[in-house]
Amino acid sequence: MVRLSDVAEKAGVSAATVSRVVRGEGKVGDKCRAHVKQVIAEMGYRPNINARALASKKNEIIGVITPNVTQAFYGALVTGAENAAQQVNYRVMLNNSHNQIDTELDAISSFRENGSQNIVYHSNVASNEQLINLAKEIQGLVVLNRYIPEIAHRCVWLDNTAGGRLSVKHLIDKGHRKFVFLASNQDLQDPVDRLKGAKGALLEAGIPWLEENVGYIMPSIDNGMKGISQLLERKCEFTAVVAFNDSLAIGAMNRLQDLGVKIPEDVSVIGFDNTDICKACRPQLTTTHYPIAEMAKYATELSLKLTTTDEIDSTKTHLYLPHVYERDSVATRSAC
Amino acid sequence: MVRLSDVAEKAGVSAATVSRVVRGEGKVGDKCRAHVKQVIAEMGYRPNINARALASKKNEIIGVITPNVTQAFYGALVTGAENAAQQVNYRVMLNNSHNQIDTELDAISSFRENGSQNIVYHSNVASNEQLINLAKEIQGLVVLNRYIPEIAHRCVWLDNTAGGRLSVKHLIDKGHRKFVFLASNQDLQDPVDRLKGAKGALLEAGIPWLEENVGYIMPSIDNGMKGISQLLERKCEFTAVVAFNDSLAIGAMNRLQDLGVKIPEDVSVIGFDNTDICKACRPQLTTTHYPIAEMAKYATELSLKLTTTDEIDSTKTHLYLPHVYERDSVATRSAC
DNA sequence: TTGTACGCGTTATCAA
DNA sequence: TTGATAACGCGTACAA
Numbered sequence: 001m002v003r004l005s006d007v008a009e010k011a012g013v014s015a016a017t018v019s020r021v022v023r024g025e026g027k028v029g030d031k032c033r034a035h036v037k038q039v040i041a042e043m044g045y046r047p048n049i050n051a052r053a054l055a056s057k058k059n060e061i062i063g064v065i066t067p068n069v070t071q072a073f074y075g076a077l078v079t080g081a082e083n084a085a086q087q088v089n090y091r092v093m094l095n096n097s098h099n100q101i102d103t104e105l106d107a108i109s110s111f112r113e114n115g116s117q118n119i120v121y122h123s124n125v126a127s128n129e130q131l132i133n134l135a136k137e138i139q140g141l142v143v144l145n146r147y148i149p150e151i152a153h154r155c156v157w158l159d160n161t162a163g164g165r166l167s168v169k170h171l172i173d174k175g176h177r178k179f180v181f182l183a184s185n186q187d188l189q190d191p192v193d194r195l196k197g198a199k200g201a202l203l204e205a206g207i208p209w210l211e212e213n214v215g216y217i218m219p220s221i222d223n224g225m226k227g228i229s230q231l232l233e234r235k236c237e238f239t240a241v242v243a244f245n246d247s248l249a250i251g252a253m254n255r256l257q258d259l260g261v262k263i264p265e266d267v268s269v270i271g272f273d274n275t276d277i278c279k280a281c282r283p284q285l286t287t288t289h290y291p292i293a294e295m296a297k298y299a300t301e302l303s304l305k306l307t308t309t310d311e312i313d314s315t316k317t318h319l320y321l322p323h324v325y326e327r328d329s330v331a332t333r334s335a336c
Numbered sequence: 337m338v339r340l341s342d343v344a345e346k347a348g349v350s351a352a353t354v355s356r357v358v359r360g361e362g363k364v365g366d367k368c369r370a371h372v373k374q375v376i377a378e379m380g381y382r383p384n385i386n387a388r389a390l391a392s393k394k395n396e397i398i399g400v401i402t403p404n405v406t407q408a409f410y411g412a413l414v415t416g417a418e419n420a421a422q423q424v425n426y427r428v429m430l431n432n433s434h435n436q437i438d439t440e441l442d443a444i445s446s447f448r449e450n451g452s453q454n455i456v457y458h459s460n461v462a463s464n465e466q467l468i469n470l471a472k473e474i475q476g477l478v479v480l481n482r483y484i485p486e487i488a489h490r491c492v493w494l495d496n497t498a499g500g501r502l503s504v505k506h507l508i509d510k511g512h513r514k515f516v517f518l519a520s521n522q523d524l525q526d527p528v529d530r531l532k533g534a535k536g537a538l539l540e541a542g543i544p545w546l547e548e549n550v551g552y553i554m555p556s557i558d559n560g561m562k563g564i565s566q567l568l569e570r571k572c573e574f575t576a577v578v579a580f581n582d583s584l585a586i587g588a589m590n591r592l593q594d595l596g597v598k599i600p601e602d603v604s605v606i607g608f609d610n611t612d613i614c615k616a617c618r619p620q621l622t623t624t625h626y627p628i629a630e631m632a633k634y635a636t637e638l639s640l641k642l643t644t645t646d647e648i649d650s651t652k653t654h655l656y657l658p659h660v661y662e663r664d665s666v667a668t669r670s671a672c
Numbered sequence: 673t674t675g676t677a678c679g680c681g682t683t684a685t686c687a688a
Numbered sequence: 689t690t691g692a693t694a695a696c697g698c699g700t701a702c703a704a
Binding site: 046047048049050051053054059061068069070071072074075076078079082083086091092093094095096103109110113114115221222247250254257276277279280281282293 | 382383384385386387389390395397404405406407408410411412414415418419422427428429430431432439445446449450451557558583586590593612613615616617618629
Binding site: 013014015016017020026027028029032051053054055056057 | 692
């Protein structure tokens with residue numbers, strides 16, 4: 001491995017000078033710089049990252065914490081972050097936390113020990129207090145998919161209330177008036193907000209909210225099937241099902257089809273997220289698009305900005321709006 | 337940040353001793369060790385990873401290179417690797433190469449500059465020569481999903497030929513004799529091997545191989561739909577479709593259903609990989625299981641072994657066998 | 673079993 | 689604009 005000092009010796013300058021041209025900082029004479037660059041190219045020198053990190057206490061690493069990249073949603077998240085990282089030659093360190101707070105905290109410690117100040121953190125288990133405290137300590141920490149007023153300018157999140165409202169409004173516009181909801185039973189804000197939005201859309205349209213028409217379950221295809229069965233047993237009447245996410249929607253859809261219900265002719269179904277599986281089912285799933293890849297990309301850019309510039313506007317948060325992505329699982333209901 | 341020397345001072349021992357107990361190596365007196373550990377706990381000391389990496393020229397990082405974790409298959413791959421890494425307190429650095437050889441090579445350089453000797457590399461674009469040369473230079477490089485005889489003991493791969501054979505044999509056992517194939521047009525060994533296995537199974541059963549019954553396309557749901565349409569236009573006769581992967585299978589299945597063909601009553605469909613989307617479609621997809629998560633886990637364990645012990649058997653490769661995972665898209669065909 | 677002393681490859685603070 | 693020189697925090701021969 002060729003070192004900085006090797007380059008310096010061959011170029012006939014000091015190590016300090018080479019360091020300056022490598023980093024592109026400090027004053028260096030034009031022809032001196034050109035010469036050094038030449039030698040660097042000739043020798044194929046590449047800086048030792050660990051030595052650099054040790055001396056500067058910085059490292060070009062962006063840590064990404066996510067429950068589990070096996071799930072399409074989080075895969076898209078990581079891809080978005082990695083995309084932004086590649087543009088500035090940063091590396092991404094990944095942690096699958098499996099929703100274990102200890103694992104998440106440990107990953108954060110580890111990232112920091114590696115000299116990384118840049119962390120994009122999606123947590124379903126950390127408390128607001130924990131996040132606020134971490135944000136104080138870690139300059140480049142960005143909280144993804146969550147809104148915490150105290151650190152609003154460090155949050156990149158989706159307007160889930162609007163999402164819930166849009167989903168339902170889309171169905172109302174198509175003539176539906178009898179709904180059933182497959183909600184998440186996870187102790188998170190997202191499910192609450194989406195339901196709140198849904199409720200709002202209903203009230204606006206003068207449709208009563210029936211709590212008995214809501215099933216709370218852990219999101220998965222299998223549970224979507226179970227959930228819709230339970231709703232059916234309760235003798236809920238509906239022409240549309242609104243699901244917390246795509247998996248639940250697809251489970252519901254498939255179970256209904258098994259029972260001879262035609263989608264979307266008899267019942268319309270709408271999902272949430274717009275993950276890849278929406279194209280696998282039949283009919284293809286109409287869903288509310290969650291631009292997670294873009295959001296993750298933006299979040300890592302924000303993290304970078306947080307650690308490199310002072311001009312951050314701490315009075316502003318970063319809120320994304322979802323929109324309905326139409327496929328084939330929702331149909332117009334002429335009469336009701 | 338509390339340093340090694342801080343601990344040493346407070347404990348009244350030398351830095352070298354603290355270093356020994358931290359690493360659990362070298363001889364240290366029992367009560368001395370206990371005392372130092374006590375102080376470490378009290379002070380909340382954690383080693384500086386960069387300093388350690390600089391001094392030892394090693395870093396506890398495992399690099400994972402994959403085309404794109406947005407795809408479920410690669411998401412599972414990364415999860416498997418991360419799983420193994422967590423067990424030994426290693427961190428994973430991720431690179432989405434998007435099948436760009438430059439990106440892959442760059443990632444490798446970067447990993448090495450970070451002091452990592454451990455790399456799990458899935459490449460669709462690197463040549464065998466490149467891989468062989470890299471393996472020479474990088475002690476802990478493991479090639480995933482590919483077999484290169486010269487570095488057989490560094491390869492963790494699937495028997496794709498057996499996979500192709502098993503898929504078709506499963507269908508033959510169910511009474512099918514007329515097949516159509518949706519193959520990949522990617523310039524890789526996997527598609528070739530799977531087709532070879534399929535052909536073998538056919539010949540064993542005395543069924544002729546019809547090259548015109550094979551469609552070569554880039555794997556995706558959309559292309560599965562297009563592919564089966566093309567085969568239909570060619571007036572191929574078949575009672576079963578064998579797809580290179582799950583996406584193609586699902587595309588084919590859905591298009592057939594659109595045309596009024598009943599799956600599996602009229603036509604059976606089998607996929608490959610056993611990714612999450614198999615449960616999203618209707619009927620759920622019977623497929624050939626590719627144990628990618630386990631393989632990736634094993635691959636990173638192998639990489640670790642390669643860099644820590646000398647007792648590696650270089651006469652042995654690491655070959656996994658796929659198996660048919662039955663769901664609902666394949667049915668028995670009584671007469672033909 | 674424990675301690676000393678030097679090196680790892682950079683960055684950064686001074687002088688020059 | 690350039691060059692010494694001291695950190696950075698730890699690992700590791702070697703000596704004790």
